[in-house]
Amino acid sequence: MVSGSCRAGDAGAQEILGMFHAGGRGIAQSHAEAVKWYRAAAVQGKASAQFFLGGMYAEGQGVPQDPAKAHLWFNLAAANRLTAFDAAGQRNEIAANMTSEALAAAQARASACMSSGYQDCD
Structure with missing residues (x-):
């Protein structure tokens, strides 16, 4: 039933x-x-899936570890007002270990992703 949905x-x-x-x-x-x-749900704007996808990138589970992509997905979850989890806190924790250039690039990616209706997120 779930797989059909x-x-x-x-x-x-x-x-x-x-x-x-x-x-x-x-x-x-x-x-x-x-x-x-998670990605299938995240690109539909599901904030909790965006948070979980960020976690997968942060930990390198199922994908190569990628702080920039983790930041992007945590940032989107926070922008979508996810309150059940601390998306902003996770985003900020990742950001603290990024160079200013990498952070600016991740923020630009998040903006482009959101502006494209989640179609340009990679």
Whole structure:
């Protein structure tokens, strides 16, 4: 049922399937699959999926560790007023370890991503 909703583009179902894959709940754990489903929900503007995707980039789970991409997704989650998790705090923690040039580039990417309706995020 969840996978059918995922294929139909239901962002909430996609995020849940990402969580199942990330935690190995009822299915084989696969961080790469978790990233796939988090991204599918994140590009639809689902702030919590953006937060979880940022975490995957921050930790290098299912994707190469990439502080700039982690910052981008945490930044988007914070911009989308995610309050259940500390997206702004996670973004700021990542930013504290970035050069000013890398930070400016990550902020520009987040702006371009948001301006494009999440179609230009990579």
